[in-house]
Amino acid sequence: MHFSVHKKIQIGFVIAFTVIIMASIFSYLVAKNLLDNAARLNHAIEVSKRLEVINKQVKEAEAAIRGYKLTQDSTFLDPSMKDRSLHIEKEYQVLRRVTSDSRIQQLHLDTLRQLLAVKYEQLLQSNVAQDPATDKAIVISSEQVMDRIDKTVQEMTRIEESQVHEKSELFNFFSGLWVPMIFISSLAAIIIGIYSYITLTKEVRLQQHIEAKLKSYQRDLQQNISLLNKTNQELEQFAYVASHDLQEPLRKISTFSDRLQVKYKEQLPADASQLIDRMVAAVARMRVLINDLLVFSRAGRIVPESIVPVNMNELLQEVISDLEITLEEKNAMVVADDLPVIEGNPTSFHQLFQNLIANAIKFASPHRQLQINIHHEVVTGQQLGFVKEARWNDMFCRIALEDNGIGFDQVYADRIFLIFQRLHGISEYSGTGIGLAICKKIVDSHHGYITANGVPDQGATFTVILPLLQSLKNEEYETTTKG
Known part of the structure; x- marks a missing residue:
């Protein structure tokens, strides 16, 4: 499985991020256990300290009671038993508050309170003069209570120490994992850093290489564009000069043939007259062809100054008016929608629709009246479905010109827009095969699309798609058309 450079970098950073998160979690657990262990240790020290003070x-x-009884020295009773009792009670309350979260320690404190109360009573009794037998009994009982106090204190201390030990064990466990985890994460971070550096360095070098190539291609492209523009200008000049210069010999041929027929008409045999007639017809076709080539070379040339809003309804009426005689000869009917205003070159649009309607007239069916219907709809680039995403929000006008003429086979739909391409012989239908090529050139120059659909003996539909607003920037436009 092959991964792209960006994918590899993404995977590397995901792994590094995961390792860092795991290391952070372990570090947090170690730090938390360290703090808990320190808090538990301080807690145990405080409890042990308070218990030691009470004991x-x-x-x-x-x-002090025994010293007083032996020496009768009152200094042994300073501080007094009441003051000592208050001090013990104060320490006891602190212990009660400190161990409030431990039920077992609270129970031990309840037992300790009872023992301290008994011990306090015994100390008060010992302070009063008694006979030797009573004193001995009090001393024995006092020793027993003291032993129980010692045991309670030791048990509470043991509980605190065991909790400290548990916390220490947990801390040791996490700290044992923490060191390898930090080592692994650091090693992984170093490896990923080195890998990322190497990969990014290669990517930067590749990008620099691509940019250098692009700059070289751009320079070549600019040179080719300049060369192409120069070539186009030369071709236009050549077409103009050629068409102008070729007209003169054609006029001479036409003049000489006319004189030959007039002066020597009676002397020429019949077949010679036919040859002259054919020569005159060929000269006329040659003149039309030269004019059409000149028109084709100039078609589609638009400049920013020539782009204006065009009222398509008025333009279409002008075209119909220009073709009025031909339409009447074919008894043709033109029905058109109310068309919108479209930005473009008026002369080019006039030539476009004149060629399309003239094409429909030329290929009218001899068996029925010619009817030409012109429909339109305004759509977005996205609705068209075949333009680039950058033009999805542009508004387009789709104009369909339908006729009920002789039609054509759909396999020739692309061919008919090529220059000099004819589907019928010159003897069947006149023309040079340039008209539809001119239409495509005009539509392309307006950043639009043109398609053709035909059905033999039923008719043809030419669809012209033009943007409502023209963009004269050097943008790359989609030229793909629907099949």
């Missing part, structure tokens, strides 16, 4: 205060109070 120490109880033992100091017990030692």
Whole structure:
């Protein structure tokens, strides 16, 4: 499977991004466990410290009572038992608040409170003078309570230490994965960075090479365009000069043939007269052909100054008026829609529709009255379906010119727009085979499209598609037409 450069870079960055995300997640978990572990350690230290203070205060109070009883020195009772009790209570409340999130520690604190209360009562009893037997019983009972206090304190300390140990184990687990993950992600980032650098460097070099080629092609294209323009100008000059210069010998041939017929008509045999007649007809066809070539060479030449809004209804009436005599001879009828205003060259549009209507008249059927119908619709480039996307929003006028003449076989639909292409012999239908080629040249120069559809013995339809507004910028236009 082959991947493009952009696809490879995208895949590389996706992998790098995934690795970075995974490394970030592990880093977050490690940092979170480190903070939790530190918080748990501080919590355990604080709980142990408070328990140690409480345990120490109880033992100091017990030692103070014994010292006082042995020496009767009142300094052993400073601070007093009440003050010691208040200090112990203060530490106890702090412990109660610190361990509020642990139910088992709260239960141990309940037990510790009960033991401290018992111990406090025992200390008060020991402070009062008793007989030796009672003192001994109090001392034994006090030792038992103190042992239970020690055990409770140790149990609470053990619970805190076990929680710290659990947090440490979890931290060690994540930190053990974190180091390889950071190493892998760093290695992957380095590899992807190197790969991206190499790939992008190749892409930049390729782009520079393509740009250099494009500049070279553009220079060649400009040179070719200049050469083509120069060649076209020379061809136009040649066509004009040729048509002008060829007219003179044709006039001489025509003049001499006329004189020959007039002066030596009685002396010429019949077959000679026929040859002269054929020569005159050939000269007339030659003159028409030269004129048509000249028209073709000049057709489709438009400049910005020649582009104006054209009232197509008025233009069509002018064309019909010019062809009035020919239409009457064929007893033809022209029915047209109300056409819109279209930007273009009026002379070229006049020539376009005159050639199309004249073509319909020429190929009228001898078995029925010629009827020419002209319909139109305004559509967008997107609705046409065959223009480039850049022209989808442009507005076009599609004009269909239908006739009920002799028609043609659809296989010749493209051929009829080529110069000198004829579907019928010169003896059947007159003409030089240039008219429809001129039509295509005019439509192309207006950035439009022309197609033909025919059915033998039924008629033909010529469809002209023209943009309502002309763009004279050097744009590349789609010239594909529908089949």
